[in-house]
Amino acid sequence: MSLLDLSNxxxxxxxxHILRDVTMSVEEGEICALLGRNGAGKTxxxxxxxxxxxxxxxxxxxxxxGRDITGTPAEDVSAGGISLVPEERRIFPNLTVxxxxxxxxxxxxxxxxxxxxxxxxxxxxxxEDVYAQFPRLDERRSQxxxxxxxxEQQMLAIARALKQSTDLLLxxxxxxxxxxxxxxxxxxxxxxxxxxxxxxxxxEQNAAAAIKLADRAYVIDQGGIVFxxxxxxxxxxxxxxxxxxxx
Amino acid sequence: xxxLSELMVILLNGLQxxxxxxxxxxxxxxxxxxxxxxxxxxxxxxxIGTYAGLFIALDVTLSSGKLQEWGYADIGLGWGFLAxxxxxxxxxxxxxxxxxxxxxxxxxxxxxxxxILVTFGLAIVVQELFxxxxxxxxxxxxQPEYILSVIPVSGPMTLPIVGQFPRWRLWVIGITxxxxxxxxxxxxxxxxxxxxxxxxxxxxxxxxxxxxxxxPYLVVFGIGAALAGVAGVVGGPLNVVNPTVGxxxxxxxxxxxxxxxxxxxxxxxxxxxxxxLTQAALIGLPALTIGSFTLNFSPWAQVGLYAIAAIILxxxxxxxxxxxxxxx
Numbered sequence: 033m034s035l036l037d038l039s040n041x042x043x044x045x046x047x048x049h050i051l052r053d054v055t056m057s058v059e060e061g062e063i064c065a066l067l068g069r070n071g072a073g074k075t076x077x078x079x080x081x082x083x084x085x086x087x088x089x090x091x092x093x094x095x096x097x098g099r100d101i102t103g104t105p106a107e108d109v110s111a112g113g114i115s116l117v118p119e120e121r122r123i124f125p126n127l128t129v130x131x132x133x134x135x136x137x138x139x140x141x142x143x144x145x146x147x148x149x150x151x152x153x154x155x156x157x158x159x160e161d162v163y164a165q166f167p168r169l170d171e172r173r174s175q176x177x178x179x180x181x182x183x184e185q186q187m188l189a190i191a192r193a194l195k196q197s198t199d200l201l202l203x204x205x206x207x208x209x210x211x212x213x214x215x216x217x218x219x220x221x222x223x224x225x226x227x228x229x230x231x232x233x234x235x236e237q238n239a240a241a242a243i244k245l246a247d248r249a250y251v252i253d254q255g256g257i258v259f260x261x262x263x264x265x266x267x268x269x270x271x272x273x274x275x276x277x278x279x
Numbered sequence: 280x281x282x283l284s285e286l287m288v289i290l291l292n293g294l295q296x297x298x299x300x301x302x303x304x305x306x307x308x309x310x311x312x313x314x315x316x317x318x319x320x321x322x323x324x325x326x327i328g329t330y331a332g333l334f335i336a337l338d339v340t341l342s343s344g345k346l347q348e349w350g351y352a353d354i355g356l357g358w359g360f361l362a363x364x365x366x367x368x369x370x371x372x373x374x375x376x377x378x379x380x381x382x383x384x385x386x387x388x389x390x391x392x393x394x395i396l397v398t399f400g401l402a403i404v405v406q407e408l409f410x411x412x413x414x415x416x417x418x419x420x421x422q423p424e425y426i427l428s429v430i431p432v433s434g435p436m437t438l439p440i441v442g443q444f445p446r447w448r449l450w451v452i453g454i455t456x457x458x459x460x461x462x463x464x465x466x467x468x469x470x471x472x473x474x475x476x477x478x479x480x481x482x483x484x485x486x487x488x489x490x491x492x493x494x495p496y497l498v499v500f501g502i503g504a505a506l507a508g509v510a511g512v513v514g515g516p517l518n519v520v521n522p523t524v525g526x527x528x529x530x531x532x533x534x535x536x537x538x539x540x541x542x543x544x545x546x547x548x549x550x551x552x553x554x555x556l557t558q559a560a561l562i563g564l565p566a567l568t569i570g571s572f573t574l575n576f577s578p579w580a581q582v583g584l585y586a587i588a589a590i591i592l593x594x595x596x597x598x599x600x601x602x603x604x605x606x607x
Contacts, residue, residue, distance in 0.1 A: 084483060110489035122484045124477045126602065135477055138470050139489035148491065196488065 033098055035060040035231050036081065036114075036200055041092035043080045050076045050087060052255040058200065063222070063232045065246035065263070067239045067277055073255040074235040075119060078202045081233075082116035083109035096200070111139060113152035115198035119205045121189040125178025129169050132177050132188055133159060136195040154230050156197040166191050183214050190221045201225060203234045207241055219245060239277040243267060251276050287441040289563040290556070295448040295517070297555020298455035302510035303528065304535035304547035305459055306503025309466070312542020313479045313499055316383055317391050319398040321532060323405040324504045326525030327374060328367050328511020330409060333420045333520055336363040336512075343414030360423035360432070364454075367512045368505040375504025379497050402525060410522040422447045422516040451513045458509060462502065463544050475499055479542055534588045540601020549599050557587050 034057035043051035051073050058064045068074050076087050081094055083106040094102045101109055110116075123132050137156060163170035166187050172180060177188055193201060203222065207215050222245060226232055236242035243249060249266045251259035259272045266272065273279050307321050333339060339355035341347040346354060356362075382401065386394050422445075424433040432450050435443040466472035474495050478485050485492050510528075518524060531554055539550025561580040566573050576583075591599060 082487060084487065106483070106486040107489055107491045110487055115489075116487050118484070118487065122481060124480050124484070126480055127473070127477060131473055131477075134470075135473060135485070135488055135490075138474060141470060150489075 034058060035097065037095040039093050041080060041089055041094065043076055043087040043089045045086050050255050051080065054257055056250050056257055058231060058233050060231055062247040063226050063234060063245050065242040065249040066233060066235045066252060067242060067249055068252040070237060072252045074252055075204055078116055078204050078235055082106055082114060082202060108148060111148055111150050113199035115196045116202040117193045117204060121185050123177045123185055123188050127177055128174050129177055129188060130173045133162060133192055133195055136192045140197060152197045152199050154197060154199050156195040162191045162195055186210060186214060190218060194221060194225060198230055200231045203232060205235060205237065207236060207238050239279050284440055284442050289559050291444055292563060293556035293559030294452050296558055297551040298452050299510050299514040300531055300535045300554050301459060301548050301551030302455055302506045303532035304551055305462060305544055306506040307532055308536045308541055308547045309499055310503045311536060313475050314387060314496055316387060317394045319395050319529065320401040321507055322525035322529035323402040324371055324507035325511040325528055326405060326409060328371050328508030329515040329520050329524060331367045331370055332363040332512035332515050333418060335366055336360045339418060341413055343416050344412055346412050361426045363512050367508045371508025372501040372505040375501040376497060379500035383500060406522045406525055415522060417519045417521040420515040420520045447516060454513055459548060466544060471495055531584060534584060537598055538588050538591050540598030543600050546598055546600035553587065554584055557583050
C-alpha cells in the first residue's frame with residue numbers, strides 16, 4: 033500500500049470534465065513529480081487530493097494511509113496530514129510575517145482543533161529554526177507581509193510550508209516566476225523537508241528542474257496520465273519528454 | 280455658557296451618538312469584511328435588543344398590539360438595567376448564531392443582491408412581527424437611575440469646562456469604549472482573531488492550513504449580533520422605541536462602515552465618530568446670521584451625514600482606514 037493512492041479519479045469544474053480516470057500513487061518518503069503542460073490537469077489533481085473545491089470529484093477514490101478521503105473537506109484533509117502549498121504565494125498580506133508563520137501551527141494548539149483529531153506523524157519546524165534559516169524574515173517579523181518584496185514573500189511561503197506539520201506536502205508550481213537564485217533556495221528547502229521525512233508530491237511546468245529533485249514522475253496530458261516511471265526513465269524517454277513536456 | 284463649553288457639549292453629544300453607531304458598525308463591518316455577507320437584518324438585531332432591554336429592565340404596560348388584546352399587557356420583568364445589559368447581549372448572540380446557521384450560511388457564496396434581499400426581507404418580517412405583538416406606538420424607555428442600586432447613572436453631572444452633562448450619555452460612551460476595546464483585543468491578539476483576519480483575505484488558504492473556519496465565522500456573527508443588541512439596550516433610553524427603529528438606524532450604521540472602511544474595527548470607530556460628531560455639530564451649532572439671512576444648521580443634520588460620506592468616499596473610496604485591495 034502506498035501512502036497516497038488515486039484510483040480512477042474523474043474530476044469536474046462545473047460541467048467541464050478535467051481529470052479522466054487518473055490513477056497514480058505516491059510512496060512514503062519519496063519526492064514524486066507530476067509534470068505536464070499548462071492546463072493539463074496538474075493543479076486539479078492536487079486540489080482533488082487536498083479536498084479543495086472546486087473541482088468536484090465525481091468518480092474514483094483518493095486513499096491516504098489506507099483511509100478513503102475522497103470528498104473530505106480541505107481542513108480535515110490538512111489536519112489528517114496532507115498540506116497543499118497552492119500556486120502563487122497565497123500569504124496573507126494583511127498579517128505580519130510572524131502572524132503568517134504562526135497560522136501554520138494554529139491548528140496544533142488543542143483549543144483550535146474544535147473537536148477534530150489531528151493525525152500527522154511529522155512535526156513542522158519550530159519558529160526559531162525557521163527564523164534561523166531565513167534571517168531576512170527574522171528581521172521583518174513584525175512587518176506586514178504585503179510590504180515584503182516578491183522574493184521575500186516567496187521565502188515566507190516556503191517558511192510557512194516548513195512550519196506545517198504534515199506527512200504529505202503537495203507543492204503546486206513552487207518555481208513559478210522565480211529568479212534562478214531563489215529557485216535554488218526553494219530546491220534546498222524541498223530537499224530539507226524531504227530529508228526530515230515528509231513525502232512530497234511536486235507539480236511543475238518546469239520539468240527539467242523538477243526531474244532533478246524527483247525520485248519518480250508522472251506525466252499528465254489532457255486530464256489523463258500518459259507516463260509513469262522513475263525520474264531516470266523519464267530522462268531517458270526522449271519521445272515522451274518532447275511530446276508532452278517540450279524538453 | 281462659553282464657546283469652549285458649547286463645543287465640549289457638542290463633542291460629547293457627538294461621541295455618544297457616534298458610540299451607538301460604532302457598536303452597530305463594528306459587528307456589521309466584521310461580518311461584511313470576513314464573511315463578505317451584507318447583513319441588512321443588522322438593524323433588526325438592534326430592534327430586538329431595544330425591546331428585550333426594555334422588557335427586562337422595566338415594568339412595561341402595553342397600550343396596543345396583539346399581546347395587549349390577548350391580555351398580556353404587563354410584560355415587563357423589571358429586573359433593572361444591569362440585568363438587561365448582561366442578558367440582552369447573550370440573547371442576541373444566540374439569535375445571531377441561529378441567523379448564521381439557518382440563513383446566512385447558505386448565502387455566503389451567493390451574490391450581494393441575494394444577501395440583501397433575504398436579510399432585508401428578514402428585517403421586515405421582524406419589524407412587522409414586533410408591530411403586531413407590541414403595537415406601533417412608541418414605548419417609553421426611561422433612563423435607568425441606578426445600576427446595582429448604588430451607582431447613579433441618570434440625571435446631570437457636573438464636568439469641568441463642560442458644566443452640566445447628562446450622566447447616562449457618558450455611560451454610553453464608556454460602555455462602548457470597553458466593549459469595542461474587548462473586541463479589538465479578541466481580534467488583534469488571539470488565535471481566534473488571527474484566523475478571522477486571515478480568513479478576510481483568503482478563506483481557502485486558512486482551510487488548507489487545517490483550520491476549520493466555519494466555527495470562527497459563526498462566533499464572529501454572534502459577536503456582531505451581540506454588539507447590535509447592546510446598542511439597542513444603551514441606545515433605547517436615548518432614542519424612541521418603536522418597531523421602525525431597526526430600519527431607521529440601519530442606514531447610518533452602513534454609512535459608518537463605508538466611511539471608516541470595511542472590515543476594520545478602528546475604521547468602524549473612526550466612522551462612528553465622524554458621523555456622530557457631524558450630526559451633533561449640525562444640531563448643536565448656533566444659527567448663523569449674515570445681514571437679514573439666517574442659516575440654521577439643525578435641519579441639515581441628516582443631509583449632512585450623506586454629504587460628509589460622499590466627500591470622504593470621493594477622496595478615499597475604500598473608507599478612511601480601509602484597505603485599498605478590499606475596497607468593495
